[in-house]
Each structure stands twice: as structure tokens, then as C-alpha cells.
Amino acid sequence: MPTFVLAFPVIDPVALQLGPLSIKWYGLAYVVGLLGGWWYARRLVSNDSLWGGRARPKAEELDDMLLFVTFGVVLGGRLGFVLFYDLERYLARPQDIFAIWQGGMSFHGGLIGAATGLWLFARRRGYPALSVFDLNAAVVPIGLFLGRIANFINAELWGRPAPDVSWAMVFPNAGPLPRHPSQLYEAFAEGLLLFVLLTIVVRLGGFKKPGLVAGVFGMGYGVARIVCEFFREPDPQLGFLFGRSVNALSGGITMGMLLSLPLFFAGLFLVLRSRRAVA
Known part of the structure; x- marks a missing residue:
């Protein structure tokens, strides 16, 4: 056992209580993440030097x-969770699909839903x-950072x-065992570090290609x-899809890993494709 274990900072998952209405940190993270991304996107589209004359949405169009x-994000995230993470349960109780307040959202599903919405927006306008995907990709880590912090506050998706x-x-x-605070690892890697890189x-x-x-x-x-x-406990209803892990750095393939592989290769394809673009 370690000589020192950090105490988990117990925080009420309800950020604000207004009579019968309760605003939870997780829902607040979604709202602030979307609005923060919207604000940052307005700054990006207003900077002509970043785009090299390429067409992109106007600042006033970002509301739409x-x-x-x-x-x-909401529809894709929920359907993604149903399909990828707990299909058997929802086939048995399809009415629970609409019970979003009970939790259960998938990033990969939300990403597919957001990409579909952005494609429709780009086609309509x-x-x-x-270029629309590029703009949104630059701001997504804001929401990812806040979402993982909310996961930590809720003491869910632990390591x-x-x-x-x-x-x-x-x-x-x-349980009684000390665990990796994997939510904070993800907040740093998927949120802060990725934001700096982008x-x-x-x-x-980057917008010129x-x-x-x-x-x-x-x-x-x-x-x-x-x-x-590798540091996050797999979802209990799924466990490890392949192999079995006995420590943080050994074996065991999770659904999160499996869904991230096609995303990586899709990104690689876009990077290679962008090299043919003329700045």
C-alpha cells in the first residue's frame, strides 16, 4: 500500500438548487462547454489571418x-451509449432510452452526432x-476538459x-482500494493538452489546409x-472486450479503446489529405 493516499474531495453533484429545480455539475459542464466553444469559435472566425481567405461561417451564423x-451531441451521445455500452439493457427496457437524467452518454456517439449536425449546417449554408469541422475541432477540448472534471466531481468513471x-x-x-483519478488524467490529456496542441x-x-x-x-x-x-476501470456492464488486465499497464481492450481506433485512422486520413491543399 502507498504511504500516502489523497482524500477524495467530496463535492455535491448538484451545483445549484433552485426550489424543485436542481442544476448538476455534469449538465452545467455541457452548457458551459458549448457556450465556451461558441465564444472561442467566434474569435477564430473573426481572425482573417488564420484562414488565408478560405470560406468559413460568419460570427453571426455561429448561433445556428x-x-x-x-x-x-445530445442525440448522438445518448444513442451512442445505448448502442455501444448497454444495448442489452435498453432492448429489454426501451423506455429507458429517453431517461437521460439517469445518466449515460458516449463521447464517440456525441462526436458522430455533432459531425452529422455540422455537415447539415455546412450544406445548408x-x-x-x-473547414466547418476544423473550426469545431479546435474548440471541442474545452467541453472535454469540463466534462471530465464533472465526471470527477460526480465520482464516476473512476480509475x-x-x-x-x-x-x-x-x-x-x-470499494476500499485506492484508484487512479483517471478522470483528471483525461481532463489533462483530452482537454488541456489537446487544446494546446490544436x-x-x-x-x-492549420485552417488554411x-x-x-x-x-x-x-x-x-x-x-x-x-x-x-489503461488507467480507467472498464464499464461494469461490458468489462474488457478482449484480454484481461491485472494492472494499469497490462492487457485488456475496452470499448473506449476500440471506438478510438477508427477515430485515429480517420484523423490520419484527413491529415494526409490536407497536405494536398494549397495554402
Whole structure:
């Protein structure tokens, strides 16, 4: 056992209580993430030097784009969770599919839903789909960072047992063993680190090569998620899909890893494709 284990900072999952209405940190993370992304996207589209004359949405059109993204994220995230993570349960109780307040959202499903919404927005407004994808890819890590912090506050999606790690935590309802705070690992890798990487790509002219920023996002998120999955406890209803892990760095393939592989290769395809674009 480690000589020092961090105490889990127990925080009420309800951020604000207004009579019968309760606003939870997780829902607040979605709202602030979407609005923060909208604000940052307005700054990006208003900077002509970043685009090299390429067509992109106007700042005043981002309100409509936000609606497309919001519906895509919510619908795709929920359906993705149903299909990828707990299909047997929802086939038995299909009415629970609509019980979003009970939890259960999938990032990969939300990404597919958001991409579909953005494609419809781009087609409706006559903008190149890849440029719209690039714009949104640059802002997505904001929501990812906030979402993982909310996961930590909710004491959910905790890490695998880490008896020899001094910064491990004993999470409520996760048993007596100290565990990796994998939500914080993901907040750093999928949120902060990926945001910095994409910001650098944008400042180096990424928007001038359609598909480059979206491609780097796909590759970056894929790698970050797969690495973090080695420290995250697999979903109890699924467990390990292949192999079995006995510690943080051995065997065991999870659904999160499996879904991140096609995302990585799709990102690689976009990066290679963007090299043919003329700045």
C-alpha cells in the first residue's frame, strides 16, 4: 500500500438548487462547454489571418451552428451509449432510452452526432464541410476538459486500482482500494493538452489546409483516450472486450479503446489529405 493516499474531495453533484429545480455539475459542464466553444469559435472566425481567405461561417451564423451541434451531441451521445455500452439493457427496457437524467452518454456517439449536425449546417449554408469541422475541432477540448472534471466531481468513471501510487484516491461506491483519478488524467490529456496542441496547429496555419485541424484532433484524441483507458476501470456492464488486465499497464481492450481506433485512422486520413491543399 502507498504511504500516502489523497482524500477524495467530496463535492455535491448538484451545483445549484433552485426550489424543485436542481442544476448538476455534469449538465452545467455541457452548457458551459458549448457556450465556451461558441465564444472561442467566434474569435477564430473573426481572425482573417488564420484562414488565408478560405470560406468559413460568419460570427453571426455561429448561433445556428451551435443549435446543430447541441442537438447532435445530445442525440448522438445518448444513442451512442445505448448502442455501444448497454444495448442489452435498453432492448429489454426501451423506455429507458429517453431517461437521460439517469445518466449515460458516449463521447464517440456525441462526436458522430455533432459531425452529422455540422455537415447539415455546412450544406445548408454552402460552406466547405472540412473547414466547418476544423473550426469545431479546435474548440471541442474545452467541453472535454469540463466534462471530465464533472465526471470527477460526480465520482464516476473512476480509475483502476493503484495500490502503489501515492496520488491514488478511494472513490465513493468504488470499494476500499485506492484508484487512479483517471478522470483528471483525461481532463489533462483530452482537454488541456489537446487544446494546446490544436491551438499551435491553428496558429501555424492549420485552417488554411482544410481537414488538418480536424485530423489532428482525431489522432490526438484517439491516442489520449487509448492511453487513458489503461488507467480507467472498464464499464461494469461490458468489462474488457478482449484480454484481461491485472494492472494499469497490462492487457485488456475496452470499448473506449476500440471506438478510438477508427477515430485515429480517420484523423490520419484527413491529415494526409490536407497536405494536398494549397495554402
